[in-house]
Amino acid sequence: MTDQVSMTIGGNAVATTASFEVVDPATGAPFATAPECTEAQLDEAMRSARDAYRSWKQDEAARRKLLLASADAVLAATDTIAPVLTHEQGKPLADARMEVRSVALWLRHFAGLDVDREILQDDDKVHIRVERRPLGVVAAITPWNYPLSLAAWKIAPALRAGNTMVLKPSPYTPLATLLLGRILAEVLPAGVLNVISGSDPLGALMTGHPVPRKISFTGSVATGKHVAAAAAPDLKRITLELGGNDPAILLDDIDVEAVAERLFWSAFRNNGQVCSAVKRVYAPERRYDEVVEALAAVARSVRVGAGTDPRSQLGPLNNKPQLDRVAGLVDDAVRRGGQAVVGGDLVDGPGFFYRPTILRGVSDGMAVVDEEQFGPVLPVLSYRSVDEVVERANDTHFGLSGSVWGTDADRAAAVADELDCGTAWVNTHLALRPDQPFGGAKWSGIGVENGHWGLHSFTEVKVLHRSRA
Template sequence: MFSRTVYCGAKAATAHVARYQLRCFSQFPLSVPINLPNGLEYEQPTGLFINNKFVPSQQHKTFEVINPSTEEEICHVHEGREDDVDIAVDAADKAFTNGSWSTIEPAERGQALYRLADYIEKDADIFASIETLDNGKAISNSKIDVQLVINYLRYCAGAAGKFDGRLIDTGKTHFSYTRKEPLGVCGQIIPWNFPLLMWSWKIGPALAAGNTVVLKTAESTPLSALYACKYVARAGFPPGVVNIVSGFGKIVGEALSVHPKVKKIAFTGSTATGIHIYQNAASTLKKVTLELGGKSPNIVFADADMAATVQNIIMGIYFNAGEVCSAGSRVYVEESAYDSLVDQFVKASESLKVGDPFDETTFQGAQTSQNQLSKILGYVDIGKKEGATLLSGGERVGDKGFFVRPTIFGDVKESMRIVKEEIFGPVVTVTKFKTLDEVVDLANDSQYGLAAGIHTTNINNAIKVSDRLKAGTVWINTYNDFHHAVPFGGFNASGIGREMGQEAFDSYSQVKAVRAKLQ
């Protein structure tokens, strides 16, 4: 998908004519005008962002960004390599050691984050449109994302002055206390499913704590984070505090994870890649947080409000076209309510509008890439071959764009791959259970442990089950219901550490103990 062709204005330079390429490299724009399908226009930055400036990549390479809804090229952006990572890390390290950010009044850091949130809020329609253009998600989903970004940056701004240590009473002979200090340069690697939201989840707590960052965007969705950087300097962040190197995981991600000047790695993505990054980071004993995959159970008891529960299941599995790590992809329904619930769920799923993501009435937009669409349809075939019953969906929509119908499988066995493996798309399995103990065992029978849902009007059962589930987040009578003050992260193969809440700030600071002997 990602070409190495380099653009010179509107013209492409061929790979064979080196002299012509060199002329074009110097002319490759650091921004391009974009006309959005909803009539909005804006200027899209395409360079790397280092020291508060958009700059070309050192090796003058670019890659194309595809619109998942049309399969057409949006633009090319500069592709970072190892030398670009070195430059960005050096800029971040200098900004940290010179104290222009790490040692200023915490309130000043908070004010810069508040201003950044204000700029995003003023430009919210453009940001939402970029997410929809670049990622393929429905514009209604993108607007939710942008508001979550604004809320979280403001939450981080308010926390900037609250990195307090404590006074420790160790007797009259010594004065003992702790202080929380920033780590230094933080390398951050974000996924393609929530480009702007994950950008905020990463930079917000890191900057509030006084760190500097070098962030790698996902190669398929780099546009919104680059656009956000046009406001970094205006918001009051000194040069080098926020840096973005667009590029590929095997190059930029690898370089960040082993770089000796990077003190912390934060990664959101697949479990397999997270394990690799964790191993790399061990070579320099970096602090690491990993928000990884999931195969989350969504449990329905017979006493639940079924109409509300169906909508919660829909939000759990089809929100963001199912490209959600916490997606409720395993639905367990109490036996006496199974037939009724499945009937309502199938009808509701088939009424959802799939298509043009810029249409305000669309619920589910496109999958983000051809690879993801192929993976989803491949799992549909696997489910059929394994003997599951396809109750609804399971097919591509249209012949252009990466669209797929919401898909429901019944008559599944727990050993089936569609039950065990993360599909990362709008595909759900539905299973009966008889007892509370049985459903807890079924829910916990997974290598993952990111999230879970419980639907019941019996609060006692809700608490009993939530206490026994091996999941970092349990939603009761709701699903995919995030709040900036509530930590999010997983157990087991779903990761290490937490995003959001006070716990995220703890991951971006270290404790220093001071003990002075009194005379």
């Protein structure tokens, strides 16, 4: 075990008498402990955020300056944070470093973003100004796949708008976020960002707490529905970024050799543990075998191993329940007539490793197609007409993102425009930016993150109407 990383409440390092184990997914064994936040400490964190809000909301210039200073502090600590992230999440160390750097990128972007103000009328009769004001305290809950990046998607706009925050990471990956809290406590005023950790029911206690005026949650659809229900009695504002079952449609003019590797990594980045990754590929019937073999060839070349090994391209799945779910989905598909062209089994040895898997002979109605796998598994399906494939791609409760691939980019864009989702990419996928809104349709979420749209989601409109008559 390593020494426990403290929570941050009111700018102070706070320990607890109770703790829970954090497992290294590369070994399947605990390697550290994290603090188990008590209800009294949650109350303390909420009070601290509420008290800090009074002054934090007043000075916009100071907020910009401190977000930039926070970005510098995070970058300076990259080599401290990244190994912790790799040990608790499983991703290769190079990817962990990229994730830490993304935090700084988001902080810098929002430090430079303006909160909109509009003058509706300004004459000798009346002055009408429309402003966006902060909401107050934000309760933020983040998942285990990108614990730091997705925390930054919330921290940067919320604090820039003038809110304060209580942040809780997933109990599977609490350590890097707790460490981030300690680093930012050296920069931000006390109480502006409080970082706590704990297992269930801490998340439910946060969403039902009377202090927060907004809940920003990233995670599963099932939990997102509970969050929405918990927020309803107090009419808390919510942003829910939930699951996806993103289709990639390959048109009949596709250059398979040219796109195979990019398409593969659009599905398998972070071991497939990305809400907006490609989850199912639709290939034209006459090109089907070619597409399957091209993706399988890439899968065979990928090195799977511990994230601490610089040769590893994919690490383990993050946790045992997720490993069991992925294996179960593949086994079910094979029992129902699908074929694992490559992969389809566990990697021998300790840890939560599963071989990159390409499935052929699968069809709509199989769980591996209809549900979000969130792992290194990609089903490839065939289709006969564009109208048919668009209907099949849209026939889902999910609507996070999707992509269309073809040599004729204008034709591909026209097809992409028919997808019922928050983001439709053409000849790419997972192209995310801090200035580009990200959100889902249907069960994939409520609201958006990033860009000025995301910034506005941490505000509410206030009208100042001044009569001059």
